[in-house]
Amino acid sequence: MADEVTSWWQTEIIDIHPNIIRIRGYAIEDLIGNVGFVDQIWLMLRGERPSRVQARLLEAALVAAVDHGPQAPSIATARMAMTCGVGLNNAVASGVNLLGSIHGGAGEQALEFYEGIRAAMASGVSIDSAVAEAVDARLAVKRPIEGFGHRFHRKVDPRTPRLLKLLDEARAQGAIGGDYCAIGRTVEKRLLAVKRRPLPMNIDGITACLYGELGFPPPLARGLFILSRSVGILAHAWEQSRQGGRIKGPLPPSSPYAYTGHGPRKLTGPREEA
Template identity: 55%
Template structure:
């Protein structure tokens, strides 16, 4: 008889519900191994998000930069498809949970996926640089491949509503400040700005960085993988 078969039904049930993210049992709540009472009042909400996603607490400045990125993207206005859908659902008399669920259901590659796509794009450029390719050459090669294979809009650049997205320049300014203080490296900001320059040369006009591209810079600087920037 195997060890699994010797376990009681209760033991097997408890084992099935185990997760590295949270431990929950009578009188005990641990998030990634940290007692919840030790986190309450001592760890900020952005730092708690970081902990839940990555299994470790960030530095205070890292948590602050994550909070800045999250705050900048808190609302995209009633013209954004998911927000418009939530508002329309609410007019049908459903509660906020149903309205929010309706909005979340449309987040995907077309709407809500640009941040993930932008960070993946930056990551490809960074990988080429790691192999010894100069920044400008790496950007040129990645754009050539994108325009040949994928077409469409380069993720993270341009905006259908704003000639210049007012959030993006400020986010890059903040990113540069954190880099100057040694909190982050600044590499992803360099990549984003190099892409913007190359796009302007190719298009004959500026295609400015947008909120998705700017927050992707910050998430990249903080070491988040692209999949966690979706939506």
């Protein structure tokens, strides 16, 4: 019975006993003050400490995705929640819960898309042919290609060039292979060729390149985005709590919504059974 109880939950992450805390084998007192938060994230997820280049790239991705303004649904929801009298934990949870496949999860889908192209390349298909086939197949069924195009940043997502520069520097140092960066760039070129208008690589597309180069699986591309955006959600929720306001909805009271239902009608009596 004792073995059944102790093996109910199994973890390689943390070992806790009275007066002892070890994370991946390291004593917590040795980590505190000696390991940065980004290094700790890597250690928790990957089991070992990152190299200096790996930590720098992960930190750059987390910084890049931290916020995108109060119009972002996750941020707006957290701010509205604060005006309804809930606590910070409720507001942050409300915002995080909106980070799904469309808002916040596109990095995971972009990395899955890249990995399909990379698998084709591993079988001997050239990068141009693999990208063309994958892109054209999506466009043929009118399926969006996650990671490209942006409703605000029509010409360039300002986060992309900087992250690409850091990735190029890491590749020059031999710290990453560069396959995912090449795939991302080639997808962007293919889209420009067939769509005849710029669909720039956005934050999801470039962080998918970065997380792929660092060896993170697609689900963690979403998880790390959520971790990053949680900071922005917390900051906005806290700011809203300082600003005050009560029961603020998505629109100010002066802005009407569109009603598309029945016109005025009278209740004439009990509803007749069919």
